[in-house]
Amino acid sequence: MAGNQDALAELYxxxxxxxxxxxxxxxxxxxxxxxxxxxxxxxxxxxxxxFDGERGxxxxxxxxxxxxxxxxxxxxxxxxxxxxxxxxPEVAYGEGPPDPWREVALSLERAAVxxxxxxxxxxxxxxxxxxxxxxxxxxxxxxxxxxxxGTVKGRMRLGLEKLSSxxxxxxLVDV
Amino acid sequence: MSDGTxxxxxxxxxxxxxxxxxxxxxxxxxxxxxxxxxxxxxxAVRLRRVVGALPVAVDEVxxxxxxxxxxxxxxxxxxxxxERPIAMRRPPRPVPVPRSTAQRMPLYAMAAVAVVALLIGVxxxxxxxxxxxxxxQEQVARFTLTGHEDMAGAKATVVDLKAxxxxxxxxxxxxxxxxxxxxxxxxxxxxxxxxxxxxxxxxAGGGKVxxxxxxxxxxxxxxxxxxxxxxxxxxxxxxxxxYGNVA
Numbered sequence: 001m002a003g004n005q006d007a008l009a010e011l012y013x014x015x016x017x018x019x020x021x022x023x024x025x026x027x028x029x030x031x032x033x034x035x036x037x038x039x040x041x042x043x044x045x046x047x048x049x050x051f052d053g054e055r056g057x058x059x060x061x062x063x064x065x066x067x068x069x070x071x072x073x074x075x076x077x078x079x080x081x082x083x084x085x086x087x088x089p090e091v092a093y094g095e096g097p098p099d100p101w102r103e104v105a106l107s108l109e110r111a112a113v114x115x116x117x118x119x120x121x122x123x124x125x126x127x128x129x130x131x132x133x134x135x136x137x138x139x140x141x142x143x144x145x146x147x148x149x150g151t152v153k154g155r156m157r158l159g160l161e162k163l164s165s166x167x168x169x170x171x172l173v174d175v
Numbered sequence: 176m177s178d179g180t181x182x183x184x185x186x187x188x189x190x191x192x193x194x195x196x197x198x199x200x201x202x203x204x205x206x207x208x209x210x211x212x213x214x215x216x217x218x219a220v221r222l223r224r225v226v227g228a229l230p231v232a233v234d235e236v237x238x239x240x241x242x243x244x245x246x247x248x249x250x251x252x253x254x255x256x257x258e259r260p261i262a263m264r265r266p267p268r269p270v271p272v273p274r275s276t277a278q279r280m281p282l283y284a285m286a287a288v289a290v291v292a293l294l295i296g297v298x299x300x301x302x303x304x305x306x307x308x309x310x311x312q313e314q315v316a317r318f319t320l321t322g323h324e325d326m327a328g329a330k331a332t333v334v335d336l337k338a339x340x341x342x343x344x345x346x347x348x349x350x351x352x353x354x355x356x357x358x359x360x361x362x363x364x365x366x367x368x369x370x371x372x373x374x375x376x377x378x379a380g381g382g383k384v385x386x387x388x389x390x391x392x393x394x395x396x397x398x399x400x401x402x403x404x405x406x407x408x409x410x411x412x413x414x415x416x417x418y419g420n421v422a
Contacts, residue, residue: 005250042250064226101411113229117232131191131195132195132229135195164221
């Protein structure tokens with residue numbers, strides 16, 4: 001068990017800054033962001049035995065969990081309303097080189113993802129950001145932006161496809 | 176409604192699904208459909224990979240120091256209540272690539288390497304000049320390494336001579352590495368451990384041309400660290416502060 005505690009501490013030391021950054025981006029509230037990060041780490045830690053390293057990155061799983069917990073707080077939902085199996089998708093997003101290269105790799109990845117987002121038409125970027133970081137449903141985005149539901153879905157699809165193509169070209173996501 | 180129309184409707188919602196932007200009932204409908212629909216499943220997998228990259232765009236924020244203690248205390252308190260065995264599983268690490276002769280090259284040979292590199296550079300330049308513009312672009316690629324923090328004044332131009340399977344690195348503005356220290360060049364694949372590529376000491380003006388006797392294909396990043404003389408380290412011992420993309 002002691003080794004498992006060490007594993008959790010190692011996981012936290014490695015990803016706490018990223019995880020807390022995501023929670024703060026969604027919630028903008030330090031207190032709730034702390035709670036969301038703690039719950040996400042606990043969730044990943046408890047389910048670690050079912051994590052399949054061949055299928056994807058632990059970091060992607062953790063950050064998706066942080067994002068989802070944060071959205072739950074934002075929308076006043078209980079975690080029980082979320083299907084946790086959705087948190088471990090087939091994300092083949094790379095773990096990146098080991099320390100001490102994490103900072104370099106992360107800064108390059110961050111720049112690439114930001115460049116990719118910046119390359120999108122504003123309405124596609126807005127639809128993706130409102131959904132992912134704002135936790136809005138496509139219906140709510142349709143109301144907010146005064147366009148049809150089909151247009152919102154189309155913007156999300158086109159935007160994600162363009163991001164996929166851009167990031168694949170940089171070798172940041174597997175085909 | 177035909178099956179085809181139903182499929183088209185559902186496929187149009189896959190992006191919203193992987194972004195978590197559907198109402199729970201809609202999400203369940205799509206999930207059920209995707210289980211039996213290879214097309215929608217493939218789209219979902221591809222788009223989920225992108226969604227997995229989105230949080231990386233966010234700046235890291237240092238959490239309050241108390242959070243670490245809170246988390247570990249909560250984990251300790253949960254012992255005995257956990258039904259599943261807990262074990263962190265790491266992705267397999269790639270087998271380290273053996274260092275080449277050039278990487279083990281002693282310092283006395285470094286000057287000779289620089290001369291050879293310059294000669295190769297001149298030769299390649301002459302050859303490239305004789306080729307058509309399109310062919311030259313296919314054969315030669317240029318990248319830039321940028322310095323950060325205490326190496327903010329340093330930079331390097333990387334010339335990838337693809338046809339020759341070598342790269343020339345033209346360093347400028349490097350600070351002295353220090354007594355019994357050298358700079359070590361690393362090639363980092365998109366996934367995997369850094370591979371040592373060369374060691375060198377800059378001249379008094381902070382410049383150096385270095386030959387990397389290795390093709391850059393398959394590597395994502397080139398970086399430089401300060402390591403012990405004369406052969407550097409088998410693995411980087413510090414955070415690099417001079418680096419850039421080479422893909």
